[in-house]
Amino acid sequence: MSETTWPCLQDNIDAILADCSQPLHALANGEVAAIIIRRAFPQSECASLIQHLIAEELMFDSDDERVSSHALPTDVVDQFTRQGLNPTASQRKRIDIGTSLGNLGGDQERFFKDAEQTHALFKRLFENRANPITTVYEALSALANGKQVITARESDGREYGPAIFRIHYGGYTYGPHFDSVRLREARSQYEVYKFEHQFAGVLCLQNATSEGVTAQGIIHRQRWYPELEAVLKGKRFYEYQQTNDIEHVQVDLEPGDLYFFNTGMIHEVPGVEGDLPRAVMATFIGYSDDQSEIMVWS
Numbered sequence: 001m002s003e004t005t006w007p008c009l010q011d012n013i014d015a016i017l018a019d020c021s022q023p024l025h026a027l028a029n030g031e032v033a034a035i036i037i038r039r040a041f042p043q044s045e046c047a048s049l050i051q052h053l054i055a056e057e058l059m060f061d062s063d064d065e066r067v068s069s070h071a072l073p074t075d076v077v078d079q080f081t082r083q084g085l086n087p088t089a090s091q092r093k094r095i096d097i098g099t100s101l102g103n104l105g106g107d108q109e110r111f112f113k114d115a116e117q118t119h120a121l122f123k124r125l126f127e128n129r130a131n132p133i134t135t136v137y138e139a140l141s142a143l144a145n146g147k148q149v150i151t152a153r154e155s156d157g158r159e160y161g162p163a164i165f166r167i168h169y170g171g172y173t174y175g176p177h178f179d180s181v182r183l184r185e186a187r188s189q190y191e192v193y194k195f196e197h198q199f200a201g202v203l204c205l206q207n208a209t210s211e212g213v214t215a216q217g218i219i220h221r222q223r224w225y226p227e228l229e230a231v232l233k234g235k236r237f238y239e240y241q242q243t244n245d246i247e248h249v250q251v252d253l254e255p256g257d258l259y260f261f262n263t264g265m266i267h268e269v270p271g272v273e274g275d276l277p278r279a280v281m282a283t284f285i286g287y288s289d290d291q292s293e294i295m296v297w298s
Contacts, residue, residue: 004247006221010036013142023143024287024294027262028197033219033249037139040258045130046205047255050279052129058097059167062275093172097121098164098298101284102179105187111160118161118298132281133163136201137296139258140285144294152286152295154191164298168208168278171271176237178224179263179284192295195286198263201296204253208278217259220266221247228266237266260285 009016009023009032016023016035026032053059096103099118104111122133141149152160180198181187202217220241222228231240241248251259261267263284286295 004033004221004249006033006247006249008032008034008036008249008251010034011038013037013139016143022145024145024147024199024260025289027199027260028287028289030221030223030262030265033221033265034217034251034259034261035143036251036253036257036259038254039256040139041132041135041203041256042130043254043256045132045256048129049132050206052125053097053165053167053279056125058165059095059279060169060277062277093168093170095167095169096164097167099161100164101160101181101187101190101192101297102185105181105185105190108189112154112158115159115161119159122162132203132205136163136203136258136281136283140201140260140294140296143260147292147294149294149296152192152297160192160295160297162296162298163281163283165205165279165281168271168280171208172278173271174267174269175235176220176232176266176268178232178266180224181284181286183224183264192284192286192297194288195291195295196288197286199260199285199287200263201258201260201283201285202253203258203281204255205281206255206276206279207253208276216253216269217251217261218268218270219249219251219261220268221249222266223262223264224266232266 009020009026016037020026020032023032023035027035054061099111099115101111104114126133137149151162178184179200181190181192182195182198187193222241228240231237240246251261253259283296283298
């Protein structure tokens with residue numbers, strides 16, 4: 001990690017709780033940059049899962065000619081089509097396996113129908129193998145101080161997608177940004193809008209590596225506020241960061257490591273174009289101190 005006075009809580013869950021009795025409260029308040037659980041999911045299972053997704057034709061094993069020529073597997077094309085994306089668009093370098101509220105949330109009927117298909121897909125994929133989604137939910141429950149962790153759902157029982165797998169090719173980059181269903185997407189028609197804070201949970205399955213460098217998460221000690229939007233849209237955040245001497249933390253992960261962070265903080269993932277794609281399982285998490293439930297979605 002980079003030099004900073006902004007701490008992370010990391011190690012196994014017992015060690016994290018010994019350091020901080022209310023880690024999610026600390027994350028919500030910006031007291032810690034991230035909660036990092038090392039070896040949350042076995043590395044051997046990460047490698048096995050990647051091979052399983054390749055065998056199921058849900059991802060490619062490398063950024064080869066099939067990516068550049070857009071010869072995408074049928075299931076991947078179906079994923080893009082359902083989410084309103086163009087699978088043959090030039091420079092398409094990310095495959096999503098799952099249902100994204102960010103992509104489909106403008107149409108509730110379509111979103112929840114897609115989420116049903118994702119639940120069925122994941123049930124089949126993990127029927128006879130270790131399930132990383134369970135690992136993330138159980139880890140979150142252990143940190144939750146008695147709050148119940150559930151897949152996000154509406155009052156009528158309709159469930160969101162429980163998680164999403166994202167496969168990044170060709171140095172795919174996330175520039176400085178923030179995520180929030182309340183402050184950015186303004187999705188007031190959804191139950192998750194009620195939460196004061198939004199976290200992300202990211203489980204590393206495979207790193208993209210080039211000359212020993214991997215693409216890792218960077219979290220800036222700067223919470224989003226409305227006047228900052230012009231800086232982000234103008235791609236002037238690094239200048240803003242330098243001028244205001246804003247600290248940041250780089251979270252370095254190995255396959256099987258899991259981390260949680262507050263998505264209201266400006267964050268990014270630099271791109272690294274390696275021989276293998278960067279693969280993660282990701283979730284969003286709704287948290288409020290005064291809510292007895294923590295909701296998880298993709």
